[in-house]
Amino acid sequence: MxxxxxxxxxxxxxxxxxxxxxxxxxxxxxxxxxxxxxxxxxxxxxxxxxxxxxxxxxxxxxxxxxxxxxxxxxxxxxxxxxxxxxxxxxxxxxxxxxxxxxxxxxxxxxxxxxxxxxxxxxxxxxxxxxxxxxxxxxxxxxxxxxxxxxxxxxxxxxxxxxxxxxxxxxxxxYLGKKEVRVIKSTQWDWFTEETQISFLSKEFMITPESDRMGYRLSGPPLRMKYSQELLTEGITKGTVQVPASGQPIVLMADSQPTGGYPKISNIITADLPVIAQKKPHETVTFKEVTLEDAYKALRNAENDIKLAAAAIRLKTQRG
Structure with a gap:
Protein backbone atom coordinates (compact mmCIF):
# COMPACT_ATOMS: atom_id res chain seq x y z
CA MET A 1 0.00 0.00 0.00
CA TYR A 174 19.20 29.96 -1.52
CA LEU A 175 15.72 29.81 -3.07
CA GLY A 176 15.80 33.60 -3.33
CA LYS A 177 19.38 33.94 -4.55
CA LYS A 178 20.21 35.42 -7.92
CA GLU A 179 24.02 35.22 -7.92
CA VAL A 180 25.67 31.96 -8.93
CA ARG A 181 29.37 31.35 -8.34
CA VAL A 182 31.50 29.88 -11.11
CA ILE A 183 35.08 28.88 -11.80
CA LYS A 184 36.75 29.51 -15.15
CA SER A 185 36.52 26.58 -17.52
CA THR A 186 39.10 25.12 -19.91
CA GLN A 187 38.25 27.41 -22.82
CA TRP A 188 37.82 30.65 -20.83
CA ASP A 189 40.67 32.32 -22.74
CA TRP A 190 39.05 31.47 -26.07
CA PHE A 191 36.44 34.17 -25.41
CA THR A 192 36.92 37.88 -26.05
CA GLU A 193 37.68 40.21 -23.17
CA GLU A 194 34.32 41.93 -23.76
CA THR A 195 32.56 38.56 -23.47
CA GLN A 196 34.41 37.70 -20.26
CA ILE A 197 33.37 41.02 -18.73
CA SER A 198 29.75 40.63 -19.91
CA PHE A 199 29.50 37.10 -18.58
CA LEU A 200 30.55 38.20 -15.09
CA SER A 201 28.58 41.47 -15.00
CA LYS A 202 25.35 41.09 -16.96
CA GLU A 203 22.08 39.28 -16.20
CA PHE A 204 21.07 36.12 -18.03
CA MET A 205 17.46 34.98 -18.24
CA ILE A 206 16.30 31.36 -17.92
CA THR A 207 14.37 30.61 -21.11
CA PRO A 208 11.23 28.43 -21.31
CA GLU A 209 13.21 25.91 -23.42
CA SER A 210 15.12 24.87 -20.29
CA ASP A 211 14.70 21.34 -18.93
CA ARG A 212 16.43 18.66 -16.87
CA MET A 213 19.10 18.26 -19.55
CA GLY A 214 20.09 21.89 -19.66
CA TYR A 215 19.10 25.46 -18.88
CA ARG A 216 19.17 27.65 -21.97
CA LEU A 217 19.98 31.23 -21.08
CA SER A 218 19.30 34.49 -22.88
CA GLY A 219 21.64 37.43 -22.48
CA PRO A 220 24.48 39.30 -24.17
CA PRO A 221 25.96 37.04 -26.88
CA LEU A 222 29.19 35.37 -25.80
CA ARG A 223 31.78 35.52 -28.58
CA MET A 224 35.11 33.81 -29.12
CA LYS A 225 38.28 35.61 -30.19
CA TYR A 226 38.51 33.44 -33.29
CA SER A 227 36.94 30.30 -34.65
CA GLN A 228 38.42 27.13 -33.18
CA GLU A 229 37.60 23.49 -33.52
CA LEU A 230 36.96 21.66 -30.24
CA LEU A 231 37.18 17.92 -29.87
CA THR A 232 34.41 16.39 -27.84
CA GLU A 233 35.30 16.54 -24.14
CA GLY A 234 33.83 15.33 -20.89
CA ILE A 235 31.22 17.60 -19.32
CA THR A 236 29.31 17.52 -16.08
CA LYS A 237 26.38 19.04 -14.23
CA GLY A 238 26.99 22.76 -13.97
CA THR A 239 29.15 23.08 -17.11
CA VAL A 240 28.33 26.27 -19.02
CA GLN A 241 28.63 25.61 -22.76
CA VAL A 242 28.48 28.25 -25.48
CA PRO A 243 27.10 27.14 -28.87
CA ALA A 244 27.45 29.16 -32.10
CA SER A 245 24.45 31.33 -31.14
CA GLY A 246 26.47 32.81 -28.27
CA GLN A 247 23.65 32.04 -25.83
CA PRO A 248 24.98 29.83 -23.01
CA ILE A 249 23.58 26.48 -21.90
CA VAL A 250 23.99 25.28 -18.31
CA LEU A 251 24.11 21.49 -18.28
CA MET A 252 21.94 19.86 -15.62
CA ALA A 253 21.11 16.45 -14.15
CA ASP A 254 20.13 14.63 -17.36
CA SER A 255 22.94 16.06 -19.50
CA GLN A 256 25.02 13.89 -21.79
CA PRO A 257 28.51 12.85 -20.61
CA THR A 258 30.42 14.61 -23.44
CA GLY A 259 30.03 17.73 -25.55
CA GLY A 260 31.75 19.67 -28.30
CA TYR A 261 30.80 23.26 -27.51
CA PRO A 262 33.40 25.53 -25.88
CA LYS A 263 32.96 25.87 -22.12
CA ILE A 264 33.26 29.28 -20.50
CA SER A 265 32.80 28.19 -16.88
CA ASN A 266 31.46 25.66 -14.40
CA ILE A 267 28.94 26.47 -11.68
CA ILE A 268 30.38 25.39 -8.34
CA THR A 269 28.70 22.37 -6.74
CA ALA A 270 27.48 24.33 -3.73
CA ASP A 271 25.49 26.68 -5.99
CA LEU A 272 23.86 24.08 -8.26
CA PRO A 273 20.70 24.15 -6.08
CA VAL A 274 20.43 27.90 -6.73
CA ILE A 275 20.07 27.54 -10.48
CA ALA A 276 18.06 24.31 -10.20
CA GLN A 277 15.34 26.32 -8.43
CA LYS A 278 15.14 29.12 -11.01
CA LYS A 279 11.90 29.43 -12.99
CA PRO A 280 11.71 30.35 -16.67
CA HIS A 281 12.04 34.13 -17.18
CA GLU A 282 13.91 34.57 -13.89
CA THR A 283 17.46 35.88 -14.13
CA VAL A 284 20.85 34.91 -12.75
CA THR A 285 24.22 36.61 -12.52
CA PHE A 286 27.61 34.90 -12.41
CA LYS A 287 30.47 35.60 -10.02
CA GLU A 288 33.95 34.19 -10.52
CA VAL A 289 35.56 32.42 -7.56
CA THR A 290 38.68 30.32 -7.17
CA LEU A 291 38.80 26.55 -6.97
CA GLU A 292 39.76 26.94 -3.31
CA ASP A 293 36.63 29.06 -2.77
CA ALA A 294 34.54 26.36 -4.44
CA TYR A 295 35.93 23.66 -2.14
CA LYS A 296 35.32 25.85 0.90
CA ALA A 297 31.71 26.51 -0.13
CA LEU A 298 31.12 22.79 -0.63
CA ARG A 299 32.63 21.95 2.76
CA ASN A 300 30.38 24.56 4.39
CA ALA A 301 27.32 23.16 2.62
CA GLU A 302 28.15 19.61 3.70
CA ASN A 303 28.70 20.76 7.28
CA ASP A 304 25.25 22.39 7.26
CA ILE A 305 23.74 19.07 6.14
CA LYS A 306 25.62 17.16 8.83
CA LEU A 307 24.44 19.58 11.52
CA ALA A 308 20.85 19.34 10.27
CA ALA A 309 21.09 15.53 10.21
CA ALA A 310 22.33 15.50 13.82
CA ALA A 311 19.49 17.80 14.89
CA ILE A 312 16.95 15.57 13.12
CA ARG A 313 18.28 12.47 14.89
CA LEU A 314 18.09 14.23 18.25
CA LYS A 315 14.54 15.43 17.71
CA THR A 316 13.47 12.00 16.47
CA GLN A 317 14.94 10.28 19.55
CA ARG A 318 13.11 12.72 21.81
CA GLY A 319 9.88 12.10 19.94
Whole structure:
Protein backbone atom coordinates (compact mmCIF):
# COMPACT_ATOMS: atom_id res chain seq x y z
CA MET A 1 0.00 0.00 0.00
CA UNK A 2 1.19 3.51 -0.67
CA UNK A 3 -0.37 6.19 -2.87
CA UNK A 4 -2.11 6.69 -6.18
CA UNK A 5 -1.64 9.58 -8.58
CA UNK A 6 -4.88 11.46 -9.09
CA UNK A 7 -3.31 14.25 -11.15
CA UNK A 8 0.20 14.26 -12.55
CA UNK A 9 1.35 17.85 -12.22
CA UNK A 10 3.65 19.52 -14.74
CA UNK A 11 6.63 17.16 -14.50
CA UNK A 12 6.64 14.64 -11.66
CA UNK A 13 9.36 11.99 -11.65
CA UNK A 14 11.00 9.56 -9.26
CA UNK A 15 14.66 10.33 -8.58
CA UNK A 16 17.22 8.79 -6.27
CA UNK A 17 20.88 9.70 -5.73
CA UNK A 18 21.67 9.13 -9.40
CA UNK A 19 22.99 6.55 -11.84
CA UNK A 20 26.67 6.64 -10.94
CA UNK A 21 29.41 4.93 -12.94
CA UNK A 22 27.88 4.64 -16.42
CA UNK A 23 28.93 7.85 -18.14
CA UNK A 24 31.50 5.86 -20.10
CA UNK A 25 28.64 4.17 -21.98
CA UNK A 26 26.84 7.47 -22.56
CA UNK A 27 24.37 7.21 -19.68
CA UNK A 28 23.59 10.45 -17.81
CA UNK A 29 23.71 10.45 -14.01
CA UNK A 30 20.19 11.91 -13.67
CA UNK A 31 19.09 12.13 -10.02
CA UNK A 32 17.69 15.23 -8.32
CA UNK A 33 18.12 18.67 -9.83
CA UNK A 34 18.37 20.16 -6.32
CA UNK A 35 20.46 17.72 -4.32
CA UNK A 36 20.27 19.72 -1.11
CA UNK A 37 16.46 19.74 -0.90
CA UNK A 38 16.36 16.08 -1.98
CA UNK A 39 18.82 14.98 0.70
CA UNK A 40 17.13 17.00 3.43
CA UNK A 41 13.71 15.52 2.55
CA UNK A 42 15.10 12.01 3.03
CA UNK A 43 16.88 12.87 6.27
CA UNK A 44 13.65 14.30 7.70
CA UNK A 45 11.91 10.92 7.48
CA UNK A 46 14.91 8.87 8.57
CA UNK A 47 15.89 7.55 5.14
CA UNK A 48 19.34 7.25 3.64
CA UNK A 49 20.13 10.50 1.82
CA UNK A 50 19.99 8.86 -1.62
CA UNK A 51 16.66 7.05 -1.19
CA UNK A 52 14.21 7.50 -4.07
CA UNK A 53 11.86 10.46 -3.72
CA UNK A 54 9.34 12.23 -5.94
CA UNK A 55 10.61 15.35 -7.71
CA UNK A 56 7.89 17.83 -8.62
CA UNK A 57 8.24 20.83 -10.91
CA UNK A 58 6.34 24.13 -10.58
CA UNK A 59 2.88 22.56 -10.55
CA UNK A 60 2.62 19.65 -8.16
CA UNK A 61 0.62 16.44 -8.46
CA UNK A 62 -2.40 15.30 -6.51
CA UNK A 63 -1.65 12.14 -4.53
CA UNK A 64 -4.15 10.03 -2.58
CA UNK A 65 -2.69 7.81 0.12
CA UNK A 66 -3.84 4.22 0.39
CA UNK A 67 -1.94 3.62 3.62
CA UNK A 68 -0.57 5.57 6.55
CA UNK A 69 2.86 7.08 6.05
CA UNK A 70 5.32 9.69 7.21
CA UNK A 71 6.42 12.05 4.46
CA UNK A 72 8.41 15.25 4.11
CA UNK A 73 8.36 17.98 1.47
CA UNK A 74 11.49 20.07 0.87
CA UNK A 75 12.62 22.61 -1.67
CA UNK A 76 10.43 25.12 -3.47
CA UNK A 77 7.44 26.59 -1.65
CA UNK A 78 4.57 25.10 -3.64
CA UNK A 79 1.89 25.65 -0.98
CA UNK A 80 1.18 22.00 -0.09
CA UNK A 81 -2.04 20.95 1.60
CA UNK A 82 -3.47 17.71 2.97
CA UNK A 83 -7.24 17.40 2.65
CA UNK A 84 -7.24 21.11 1.68
CA UNK A 85 -5.59 22.11 4.96
CA UNK A 86 -2.24 23.91 4.47
CA UNK A 87 0.78 22.01 5.76
CA UNK A 88 4.38 23.05 6.26
CA UNK A 89 7.36 22.08 4.18
CA UNK A 90 10.70 21.10 5.71
CA UNK A 91 9.24 18.89 8.45
CA UNK A 92 7.95 15.33 8.85
CA UNK A 93 4.22 14.99 8.17
CA UNK A 94 1.85 12.19 9.18
CA UNK A 95 -0.60 11.11 6.48
CA UNK A 96 -3.41 8.60 6.88
CA UNK A 97 -5.23 6.27 4.57
CA UNK A 98 -7.48 8.32 2.30
CA UNK A 99 -5.61 11.60 2.77
CA UNK A 100 -5.09 13.71 -0.36
CA UNK A 101 -1.93 15.74 -0.87
CA UNK A 102 -2.20 18.74 -3.20
CA UNK A 103 -0.02 21.66 -4.19
CA UNK A 104 -0.84 25.25 -5.07
CA UNK A 105 0.98 28.03 -6.89
CA UNK A 106 4.77 28.14 -6.56
CA UNK A 107 5.75 31.04 -4.31
CA UNK A 108 9.52 30.60 -4.30
CA UNK A 109 11.57 28.17 -6.31
CA UNK A 110 10.70 25.65 -9.00
CA UNK A 111 11.22 22.13 -7.63
CA UNK A 112 10.25 20.30 -4.46
CA UNK A 113 10.82 16.76 -3.24
CA UNK A 114 8.47 14.37 -1.46
CA UNK A 115 10.17 11.68 0.60
CA UNK A 116 8.44 8.67 2.14
CA UNK A 117 9.70 6.99 5.29
CA UNK A 118 11.06 3.59 4.29
CA UNK A 119 11.08 4.51 0.60
CA UNK A 120 9.03 3.42 -2.39
CA UNK A 121 8.86 0.04 -4.08
CA UNK A 122 10.51 0.95 -7.37
CA UNK A 123 12.91 -1.12 -9.43
CA UNK A 124 16.46 -0.15 -10.38
CA UNK A 125 18.18 -0.15 -13.75
CA UNK A 126 21.95 0.21 -13.84
CA UNK A 127 21.98 0.57 -10.09
CA UNK A 128 19.51 3.42 -9.83
CA UNK A 129 15.78 4.12 -9.82
CA UNK A 130 16.23 7.66 -11.15
CA UNK A 131 13.91 8.42 -14.05
CA UNK A 132 15.61 9.20 -17.35
CA UNK A 133 12.81 10.01 -19.77
CA UNK A 134 15.04 9.98 -22.87
CA UNK A 135 16.44 6.52 -22.15
CA UNK A 136 13.04 5.46 -20.75
CA UNK A 137 14.51 3.79 -17.70
CA UNK A 138 14.12 4.14 -13.95
CA UNK A 139 11.29 5.41 -11.79
CA UNK A 140 7.87 4.35 -12.98
CA UNK A 141 8.21 2.73 -16.43
CA UNK A 142 10.93 5.24 -17.32
CA UNK A 143 8.48 8.14 -17.59
CA UNK A 144 6.94 10.95 -15.54
CA UNK A 145 4.13 9.92 -13.24
CA UNK A 146 0.61 10.25 -14.64
CA UNK A 147 -2.93 9.92 -13.35
CA UNK A 148 -3.78 6.34 -12.45
CA UNK A 149 -0.27 5.29 -11.41
CA UNK A 150 -0.11 3.41 -8.12
CA UNK A 151 3.08 3.17 -6.09
CA UNK A 152 3.61 1.01 -3.02
CA UNK A 153 5.70 2.05 -0.05
CA UNK A 154 8.10 -0.24 1.76
CA UNK A 155 6.61 0.44 5.19
CA UNK A 156 3.27 1.49 6.64
CA UNK A 157 3.60 3.84 9.59
CA UNK A 158 1.21 3.66 12.54
CA UNK A 159 -1.03 6.65 13.08
CA UNK A 160 0.22 9.31 15.43
CA UNK A 161 -0.02 12.94 16.43
CA UNK A 162 1.24 15.94 14.49
CA UNK A 163 5.03 16.17 14.51
CA UNK A 164 5.76 19.54 16.15
CA UNK A 165 9.12 20.59 14.70
CA UNK A 166 10.64 21.68 11.39
CA UNK A 167 13.98 22.65 9.90
CA UNK A 168 15.26 26.20 10.03
CA UNK A 169 14.14 28.22 6.97
CA UNK A 170 17.72 29.51 6.70
CA UNK A 171 18.73 26.17 5.17
CA UNK A 172 16.65 27.08 2.12
CA UNK A 173 17.59 30.76 1.83
CA TYR A 174 19.20 29.96 -1.52
CA LEU A 175 15.72 29.81 -3.07
CA GLY A 176 15.80 33.60 -3.33
CA LYS A 177 19.38 33.94 -4.55
CA LYS A 178 20.21 35.42 -7.92
CA GLU A 179 24.02 35.22 -7.92
CA VAL A 180 25.67 31.96 -8.93
CA ARG A 181 29.37 31.35 -8.34
CA VAL A 182 31.50 29.88 -11.11
CA ILE A 183 35.08 28.88 -11.80
CA LYS A 184 36.75 29.51 -15.15
CA SER A 185 36.52 26.58 -17.52
CA THR A 186 39.10 25.12 -19.91
CA GLN A 187 38.25 27.41 -22.82
CA TRP A 188 37.82 30.65 -20.83
CA ASP A 189 40.67 32.32 -22.74
CA TRP A 190 39.05 31.47 -26.07
CA PHE A 191 36.44 34.17 -25.41
CA THR A 192 36.92 37.88 -26.05
CA GLU A 193 37.68 40.21 -23.17
CA GLU A 194 34.32 41.93 -23.76
CA THR A 195 32.56 38.56 -23.47
CA GLN A 196 34.41 37.70 -20.26
CA ILE A 197 33.37 41.02 -18.73
CA SER A 198 29.75 40.63 -19.91
CA PHE A 199 29.50 37.10 -18.58
CA LEU A 200 30.55 38.20 -15.09
CA SER A 201 28.58 41.47 -15.00
CA LYS A 202 25.35 41.09 -16.96
CA GLU A 203 22.08 39.28 -16.20
CA PHE A 204 21.07 36.12 -18.03
CA MET A 205 17.46 34.98 -18.24
CA ILE A 206 16.30 31.36 -17.92
CA THR A 207 14.37 30.61 -21.11
CA PRO A 208 11.23 28.43 -21.31
CA GLU A 209 13.21 25.91 -23.42
CA SER A 210 15.12 24.87 -20.29
CA ASP A 211 14.70 21.34 -18.93
CA ARG A 212 16.43 18.66 -16.87
CA MET A 213 19.10 18.26 -19.55
CA GLY A 214 20.09 21.89 -19.66
CA TYR A 215 19.10 25.46 -18.88
CA ARG A 216 19.17 27.65 -21.97
CA LEU A 217 19.98 31.23 -21.08
CA SER A 218 19.30 34.49 -22.88
CA GLY A 219 21.64 37.43 -22.48
CA PRO A 220 24.48 39.30 -24.17
CA PRO A 221 25.96 37.04 -26.88
CA LEU A 222 29.19 35.37 -25.80
CA ARG A 223 31.78 35.52 -28.58
CA MET A 224 35.11 33.81 -29.12
CA LYS A 225 38.28 35.61 -30.19
CA TYR A 226 38.51 33.44 -33.29
CA SER A 227 36.94 30.30 -34.65
CA GLN A 228 38.42 27.13 -33.18
CA GLU A 229 37.60 23.49 -33.52
CA LEU A 230 36.96 21.66 -30.24
CA LEU A 231 37.18 17.92 -29.87
CA THR A 232 34.41 16.39 -27.84
CA GLU A 233 35.30 16.54 -24.14
CA GLY A 234 33.83 15.33 -20.89
CA ILE A 235 31.22 17.60 -19.32
CA THR A 236 29.31 17.52 -16.08
CA LYS A 237 26.38 19.04 -14.23
CA GLY A 238 26.99 22.76 -13.97
CA THR A 239 29.15 23.08 -17.11
CA VAL A 240 28.33 26.27 -19.02
CA GLN A 241 28.63 25.61 -22.76
CA VAL A 242 28.48 28.25 -25.48
CA PRO A 243 27.10 27.14 -28.87
CA ALA A 244 27.45 29.16 -32.10
CA SER A 245 24.45 31.33 -31.14
CA GLY A 246 26.47 32.81 -28.27
CA GLN A 247 23.65 32.04 -25.83
CA PRO A 248 24.98 29.83 -23.01
CA ILE A 249 23.58 26.48 -21.90
CA VAL A 250 23.99 25.28 -18.31
CA LEU A 251 24.11 21.49 -18.28
CA MET A 252 21.94 19.86 -15.62
CA ALA A 253 21.11 16.45 -14.15
CA ASP A 254 20.13 14.63 -17.36
CA SER A 255 22.94 16.06 -19.50
CA GLN A 256 25.02 13.89 -21.79
CA PRO A 257 28.51 12.85 -20.61
CA THR A 258 30.42 14.61 -23.44
CA GLY A 259 30.03 17.73 -25.55
CA GLY A 260 31.75 19.67 -28.30
CA TYR A 261 30.80 23.26 -27.51
CA PRO A 262 33.40 25.53 -25.88
CA LYS A 263 32.96 25.87 -22.12
CA ILE A 264 33.26 29.28 -20.50
CA SER A 265 32.80 28.19 -16.88
CA ASN A 266 31.46 25.66 -14.40
CA ILE A 267 28.94 26.47 -11.68
CA ILE A 268 30.38 25.39 -8.34
CA THR A 269 28.70 22.37 -6.74
CA ALA A 270 27.48 24.33 -3.73
CA ASP A 271 25.49 26.68 -5.99
CA LEU A 272 23.86 24.08 -8.26
CA PRO A 273 20.70 24.15 -6.08
CA VAL A 274 20.43 27.90 -6.73
CA ILE A 275 20.07 27.54 -10.48
CA ALA A 276 18.06 24.31 -10.20
CA GLN A 277 15.34 26.32 -8.43
CA LYS A 278 15.14 29.12 -11.01
CA LYS A 279 11.90 29.43 -12.99
CA PRO A 280 11.71 30.35 -16.67
CA HIS A 281 12.04 34.13 -17.18
CA GLU A 282 13.91 34.57 -13.89
CA THR A 283 17.46 35.88 -14.13
CA VAL A 284 20.85 34.91 -12.75
CA THR A 285 24.22 36.61 -12.52
CA PHE A 286 27.61 34.90 -12.41
CA LYS A 287 30.47 35.60 -10.02
CA GLU A 288 33.95 34.19 -10.52
CA VAL A 289 35.56 32.42 -7.56
CA THR A 290 38.68 30.32 -7.17
CA LEU A 291 38.80 26.55 -6.97
CA GLU A 292 39.76 26.94 -3.31
CA ASP A 293 36.63 29.06 -2.77
CA ALA A 294 34.54 26.36 -4.44
CA TYR A 295 35.93 23.66 -2.14
CA LYS A 296 35.32 25.85 0.90
CA ALA A 297 31.71 26.51 -0.13
CA LEU A 298 31.12 22.79 -0.63
CA ARG A 299 32.63 21.95 2.76
CA ASN A 300 30.38 24.56 4.39
CA ALA A 301 27.32 23.16 2.62
CA GLU A 302 28.15 19.61 3.70
CA ASN A 303 28.70 20.76 7.28
CA ASP A 304 25.25 22.39 7.26
CA ILE A 305 23.74 19.07 6.14
CA LYS A 306 25.62 17.16 8.83
CA LEU A 307 24.44 19.58 11.52
CA ALA A 308 20.85 19.34 10.27
CA ALA A 309 21.09 15.53 10.21
CA ALA A 310 22.33 15.50 13.82
CA ALA A 311 19.49 17.80 14.89
CA ILE A 312 16.95 15.57 13.12
CA ARG A 313 18.28 12.47 14.89
CA LEU A 314 18.09 14.23 18.25
CA LYS A 315 14.54 15.43 17.71
CA THR A 316 13.47 12.00 16.47
CA GLN A 317 14.94 10.28 19.55
CA ARG A 318 13.11 12.72 21.81
CA GLY A 319 9.88 12.10 19.94
Missing amino acids: GFSVERSGLLTTIQDGGRIGYRDIGMPVSGPMDELAFRMANLLVGNAEGEAAVEITLQGPVLQFTSQAIIAICGADLNPSINDEPVSSNKPLQVRRGDVLRFGVAERGLRAYISFKGGMQVSKQLGSSSTNTLAKIGGYAGRPLKAGDKINLNTEEPGGSTIPWSLSPSLFS
